Amino acid sequence: MADIQSIKNRFGIIGNAPELDYALQVAAQVANTDLTVLIFGESGVGKEAFSLIIHSLSARKHNPFIAVNCGAIPEGTIDSELFGHEKGSFTGAVDSRKGYFETVNGGTIFLDEIGEMPLGTQARLLRVLETGEFIRVGSSKVQKTDVRVIAASNKDLLESVHNLKFRQDLYYRLNTVPIRVPALHARKEDIILLFRKFAVDFAEKYKTAPVQLDDEAKNLLINYSWPGNVRELKNIAEQISVLSQDKQIGARELAKFLPEHPMSRLPVLAHTNGQGTPEFTSERDILYKLFFDLKKDVTELKRMFVEILQNPNLVAQNQNLVNQLKEFKPQELMQPMTQPVKQQAQAVLIPQNDIHEHVEVEESLNIMDKEKELIIKALKKHRGKRKDAALDLGISERTLYRKLKEYDIEE
Secondary structure: OOOHHHHHHHHOOOOOOHHHHHHHHHHHHHHOOOOOEEEEOOOOOOHHHHHHHHHHOOOOOOOOEEEEEHHHOOOOOHHHHHHOEOOOOOOOOOOOEOOHHHHOOOOEEEEEOHHHOOHHHHHHHHHHHHHOEEEOEOOOOEEEOOOEEEEEEOOOHHHHHHOOOOOHHHHHHHOOEEEEOOOHHHOHHHHHHHHHHHHHHHHHHHOOOOOEEOHHHHHHHHHOOOOOHHHHHHHHHHHHHHHOOOOEEOHHHHHOOOOOOOHHHOOOOOEEOOOOOEEOOOOOHHHHHHHHHHHHHHHHHHHHHHHHHHOOHHHHHOHHHHHHHHHOOHHHHHHHHOOOOOOOOEEEEOOOOOOOOEEEEOOOOOHHHHHHHHHHHHHHHOOOOHHHHHHHHOOOHHHHHHHHHHOOOOO
16 A cells, blocks of 8 residues: 555645545555545545546556546436447437447546436446446447446535435445545645645746745634635635735735635535534525524514514604614515515504504525525526526536426526
8 A cells, every 4th residue: 555645745635634644545545446435525625636546546547537527417418428329319419429438448437526417327327336237328238347436526415315316325335435535624734735835836837936924824824714625725825826916925915815705604504513614515505594594583573563562652662663663674675585485474563553564474485486586586697598597506507407407497
């Protein structure tokens, strides 16, 4: 088994965090086998680098390696991309074509964003993993292949299994050897090392002196949440290297390059690590938290109204409050969220002479309806362009395509 430090030197891995060293150790140990590996980690942590390490240290290192982003391939063509197709098997199939499992025979295929793979394709993949057999689209001939599969996901696949979005048998077949790549906020001791390496690299690239951070800037860098992980840190280092006039960077100068509202400050329902940094689970978390906070606010308003009902003297004593309540328009509160769900709304009437308005209190909010409305709004905003709408919604184009079918949304 290769030494951990030699692996770091060979593949340009920077860092000494115990979690990182353990992930590299597992990768090195499993490399010379044909076991299927499932790599977990947030977006931007470098999961593809681990797949390259495993392939390069294996007996297949002289054979082909290919990385496939399952979330970037449309559902209608992913079977053809992976398994090939016969001439005339579908519109546009003017010739027969080999798929990746055929062209990479004897090598390694890295399936990134495996959680985005359609259920039908998952069944085909399971057959390849279990028997080494596949069938081209439009063919009845069974073919054999010898390909090692390494998969990766930034999602909780077990949760996808429970939601019937991912096959349970495929999950356990892929998860023979799990490798968890730590997020950057979990390896704070490596942040300055990584920044220094990136700064030197970009100084060489742009023929300038490398930027250096003072102590306050280092503390700011370490305590930032890094939702984009190593990829975001590299981008920040490049921006500073190109745009900063002074190569001695202080906290005030560094703050100009960090987002004012990093992802960790968004009102989302999220898990937290031991240091209180939010870790996001899905695109629906924002909606859940938003609706939860909205319901709390409306419930507080309802409590105030009931208190006034029970104590009529409060109306006279708090005329300013009464005036505010008269001007309150609940529809304005919901305006940014398109058409609200009001199936179980209740009207609360204050029977004082000075108050004549009905105030509707939301008692239930249907998350599926809200998600559908946001998707429709995003498509209208971007004039039906799926790629732009998906980017605005914070989901992949592949996920957006699936949800359009799920909600029967006409573009």
